[in-house]
Amino acid sequence: MSFSRAFESLFLAALLLGGGILTQVGCFSFNFPDFPDKEFLKLSDNSRIFKGAIQVTLDSRSENLENKSGRAFYETPFRLWSKSKGGVTASFNTTFQLNINNMTNPGGEGLAFILAADTTLPEGSDGQWLGIVNASTNGSAQVVAVEFDTRQSYPEDLEDFHVGLDVNSIYSIQQVSLRGLGITLANISAANDTWARVEYDGENITVSVNGTGEYMPLIMSLPLNLSAYLPEMVYVGFSASTSNDTQLNCVRSWKFEGEDIDEGLELLWVWITIPAGVIVIISGIVFYLFWERKHREQPEDAYPRIEDQIRGSSMAPRKFKLRELRRATGNFNPRNELGKGGFGTVYKGLLADKEVAVKRVSKDSRQGKQEFIAEVTTIGSLRHKNLVKLIGWCYEKGELLIVYEYMPNSSLDKFIFGDEKLGLQQPPLSWERRHTIIHGVALALDYLHNGCEKRVLHRDIKASNIMLDSDFSAKLGDFGLARTIQQKDVTHHSTKEVAGTPGYMAPETFLVGRATVETDVYAFGVLVLEVICGRKPGNQGDQHNSYNNGIVYWLWELRRKDRILDAVDSKLAGEFVEDEMTGMLLLGLACCHPNPNQRPSMKTVLQVLKGEAPPPLLPAERPAFVWPAMPPSFKEDTDNAFIKSQLTPFTELAGR
Numbered sequence: 001m002s003f004s005r006a007f008e009s010l011f012l013a014a015l016l017l018g019g020g021i022l023t024q025v026g027c028f029s030f031n032f033p034d035f036p037d038k039e040f041l042k043l044s045d046n047s048r049i050f051k052g053a054i055q056v057t058l059d060s061r062s063e064n065l066e067n068k069s070g071r072a073f074y075e076t077p078f079r080l081w082s083k084s085k086g087g088v089t090a091s092f093n094t095t096f097q098l099n100i101n102n103m104t105n106p107g108g109e110g111l112a113f114i115l116a117a118d119t120t121l122p123e124g125s126d127g128q129w130l131g132i133v134n135a136s137t138n139g140s141a142q143v144v145a146v147e148f149d150t151r152q153s154y155p156e157d158l159e160d161f162h163v164g165l166d167v168n169s170i171y172s173i174q175q176v177s178l179r180g181l182g183i184t185l186a187n188i189s190a191a192n193d194t195w196a197r198v199e200y201d202g203e204n205i206t207v208s209v210n211g212t213g214e215y216m217p218l219i220m221s222l223p224l225n226l227s228a229y230l231p232e233m234v235y236v237g238f239s240a241s242t243s244n245d246t247q248l249n250c251v252r253s254w255k256f257e258g259e260d261i262d263e264g265l266e267l268l269w270v271w272i273t274i275p276a277g278v279i280v281i282i283s284g285i286v287f288y289l290f291w292e293r294k295h296r297e298q299p300e301d302a303y304p305r306i307e308d309q310i311r312g313s314s315m316a317p318r319k320f321k322l323r324e325l326r327r328a329t330g331n332f333n334p335r336n337e338l339g340k341g342g343f344g345t346v347y348k349g350l351l352a353d354k355e356v357a358v359k360r361v362s363k364d365s366r367q368g369k370q371e372f373i374a375e376v377t378t379i380g381s382l383r384h385k386n387l388v389k390l391i392g393w394c395y396e397k398g399e400l401l402i403v404y405e406y407m408p409n410s411s412l413d414k415f416i417f418g419d420e421k422l423g424l425q426q427p428p429l430s431w432e433r434r435h436t437i438i439h440g441v442a443l444a445l446d447y448l449h450n451g452c453e454k455r456v457l458h459r460d461i462k463a464s465n466i467m468l469d470s471d472f473s474a475k476l477g478d479f480g481l482a483r484t485i486q487q488k489d490v491t492h493h494s495t496k497e498v499a500g501t502p503g504y505m506a507p508e509t510f511l512v513g514r515a516t517v518e519t520d521v522y523a524f525g526v527l528v529l530e531v532i533c534g535r536k537p538g539n540q541g542d543q544h545n546s547y548n549n550g551i552v553y554w555l556w557e558l559r560r561k562d563r564i565l566d567a568v569d570s571k572l573a574g575e576f577v578e579d580e581m582t583g584m585l586l587l588g589l590a591c592c593h594p595n596p597n598q599r600p601s602m603k604t605v606l607q608v609l610k611g612e613a614p615p616p617l618l619p620a621e622r623p624a625f626v627w628p629a630m631p632p633s634f635k636e637d638t639d640n641a642f643i644k645s646q647l648t649p650f651t652e653l654a655g656r
C-alpha cells in the first residue's frame, strides 16, 4: 500500500466518521437570485429574459409595448393538494422582487403572482385583465392571483398602486392601497424595487410588501381554501399586462418553498460530515498535496473513456441528460440535499413523479471517477431485492451523477446509533426488524459473492451503507468501492486495493493489502454485532483499526466471561428470545474470526439465519490472529471453483 493511498484512505475514513442530523426538507423549492436564462421557466409569447430579470411583458427594446399580456411560470407544476390524501393542502412561501418601470405617465397595467391550472396565456388578457383572465373567462378561470396593480382600470378598483387578492376573476376579494402605505409600486423616472412575500399555510393567505426588502410588513391576511378553487397540480409564476399606457413588468428575483405533501412534512435525513478533529485537517492537507501531485502527473481520463467503460459493461443502465437531473433536483438545490459523503452529495429528486436519489460525485476527484465507473458498472448490472436499485447515470459537462431509487427511511446507522449531537433519536428498531435487516444484508452479500454472473466484492459494508425502504427492508447501497472480479486477473479471488472503513476492516487487511470475500464477511460480522448491540464498531478516532479495542474484542471478552447477552442493546428492553440472540451474536463473532479461513461463507451465514444450520461453534476465548493465515487456500484449485461454489466451508469450523 502506497503512502498516498494510506493517507487517502485515512482522509476518507475521517470524513466518513460523521454524525447525522435530522432536518425538515420541503421538496418543491427553488431560488432564483436572478434569471440568467430561461432555464426552468415556461415563458409565454411577449415574455422574455432580459438583463437578468423576467420581463413578463415585453422589455424596453420593443417598439410597441402597448396592449400586451404575458405569463412566466416555473416549468414544473406544484402539488397544491391531494385528493387521495383526504384533501390535504400544501403550504408554501414565496418571496419575489418586482421592478416596474413606467413607460407612460401613468403606467399600466400591473403585475401579478399567480397560481394557475395551466400555463396558457388567455387571448385578450391585456389591458385591465393583467394576463390573469380575459373577458370571457373572468369569473370561471381556475386561477388565484395576488395582483400588484398600477392603475385603476374599473370603478371597483382602488386608485393606482394597490395589492389585491383575485380568485378566478379580476375583481379582487380584498384590496389594500400601497399608496396609502407610502409604497411607490411604479415610477417613470426611477425604476424602484418592490419586495413582496406571499405565505400560505393551508388555511390563510398573507401578503407582505416593502419597497426596500429589509422588512416586509404584513399588509393582508385572510382565510382562503385554495383547494376549493384550484386543481391538485398548479403552475406558479407571474402574469402582467399593458394597455395603451405601458410599463416594464420585471421580476428580478424569486424564491419559492413549497411543502411536499406526498411526503408530508416527514423528517428526512441530512448527513453532516463533522470534522473528526485535527486529523481531518491534517490528513486533508496531506491528501490534497498528494492529490494535486497525482493530478499533475496523470491527466484525467477523457470523457469518452468513462462513457466507453460504462457502455461496454453488460446491461448498462439508462443514461440521463444533465438537464433532466438538474430539473429533477431543482438544480441541485441545497434544500433537496439528502446526504453528503466523501465522494459527493446526494439529492432528492423527482423524475416523472417518481422519487429518486441523485448522487452528484465531487467533480474534481480522480477517486470520484473510479468510484463512479465502479458503481455504475457493478450495481448497474445487478438485480436483487436487497440491493439499492440503480436507475441511471449521467456524465456531462464534468458532472458525474448516479440515480438510485429513493429510500424513505434513509440509512441504518440513523436507527441504531441515533444522533448524540442533536439528541434526536429515531424510535428504536425492534429485534424482529433488526433480524430482518441482518437477513436482508446477508441475502444481498450472498448474491454478490455467489449468486451473480461475476463475483462482486462490496468492500464497504457498514451501517451507513445499508439503506432502509419504507417497510424497513434493508438494501445494500454505495458500491463506490465495489470491484467486479474478472477471472483473468484473479489471484486469490481478491482485489488489490485496500479500501473500506476503519472498524469494519478485517485484521489481515493491512497485512495482505487486498480485499477478499472473507474481508466482506468480516465487515458483515461487525455489522451484525453493531445492529444487535446498538454500538459503533470501534474506537472512533482510531485510524489503524486496532483489533484490540473495537466491538469485536469487547464481545470476545464478554464471551470469555460467559456473559455475551450483556452486549445486547438495552433499547430492546429484553424483548427477544435468548437462545436466538446468543446464536446471532456467535454468528457475528464467527464472521469476525481473526483468521479469514475460519470465517463462514455467506451461504453458511444464511443457513444459520434460516435455522437450517446450528449457530457456529466458537472457542471460549478469542483465538490468536495467525499470519500468514493457515491452510493455504484450497479454494483456488480450479479457475471455476469460486464462481458458484461455497468458498470457505463452514463445516471446517463446525466440525471441531
Ligand SMILES: *[C@@H]1O[C@H](CO)[C@@H](O)[C@H](O)[C@H]1NC(C)=O
Pocket (backbone or CB within 6 Å): 026, 091, 092, 093, 199, 257, 258, 259
Ligand atoms: C413558511 O414560512 C413560515 C414562517 O414564516 C414557516 O413556519 C413555514 O414552515 C414555511 N413553509 C414552508 C413550506 O417553507
Ligand SMILES: *[C@@H]1O[C@H](CO)[C@@H](O)[C@H](O)[C@H]1NC(C)=O
Pocket (backbone or CB within 6 Å): 120, 121, 122, 123, 124, 125, 134, 135, 136, 137
Ligand atoms: C379568452 O381566452 C380563451 C382561451 O385562451 C379563448 O378561447 C377566448 O376566446 C378568450 N376570450 C376573449 C374574449 O378573448
Ligand SMILES: *[C@@H]1O[C@H](CO)[C@@H](O)[C@H](O)[C@H]1NC(C)=O
Pocket (backbone or CB within 6 Å): 184, 186, 187, 188, 189, 190
Ligand atoms: C418617482 O420618483 C421620483 C424620484 O424618486 C419622485 O420625486 C416622484 O414623486 C416619484 N413619482 C411617483 C409617481 O411616485
Ligand SMILES: *[C@@H]1O[C@H](CO)[C@@H](O)[C@H](O)[C@H]1NC(C)=O
Pocket (backbone or CB within 6 Å): 201, 203, 204, 223
Ligand atoms: C387563520 O386565520 C384565522 C383568523 O384570523 C385564525 O383563527 C386561524 O388560527 C388561522 N389559521 C392558521 C392555520 O393560522
Ligand SMILES: *[C@@H]1O[C@H](CO)[C@@H](O)[C@H](O)[C@H]1NC(C)=O
Pocket (backbone or CB within 6 Å): 087, 225, 227, 228
Ligand atoms: C376546502 O375545499 C375542499 C373542496 O371544496 C373541501 O373538500 C375541504 O373540506 C375544504 N377545506 C376546508 C378546511 O374547508
Ligand SMILES: *[C@@H]1O[C@H](CO)[C@@H](O)[C@H](O)[C@H]1NC(C)=O
Pocket (backbone or CB within 6 Å): 064, 066, 067, 243, 244
Ligand atoms: C390598445 O388598446 C386601446 C384600447 O382598446 C386602443 O385604443 C389602442 O389603439 C390599442 N393600441 C394598439 C397599438 O393596438
Ligand SMILES: *[C@@H]1O[C@H](CO)[C@@H](O)[C@H](O)[C@H]1NC(C)=O
Pocket (backbone or CB within 6 Å): 104, 244, 245
Ligand atoms: C389610453 O386610453 C384611455 C381610454 O381607454 C384614455 O383615457 C387614455 O388617455 C389613453 N392614454 C394614452 C396614453 O393614450
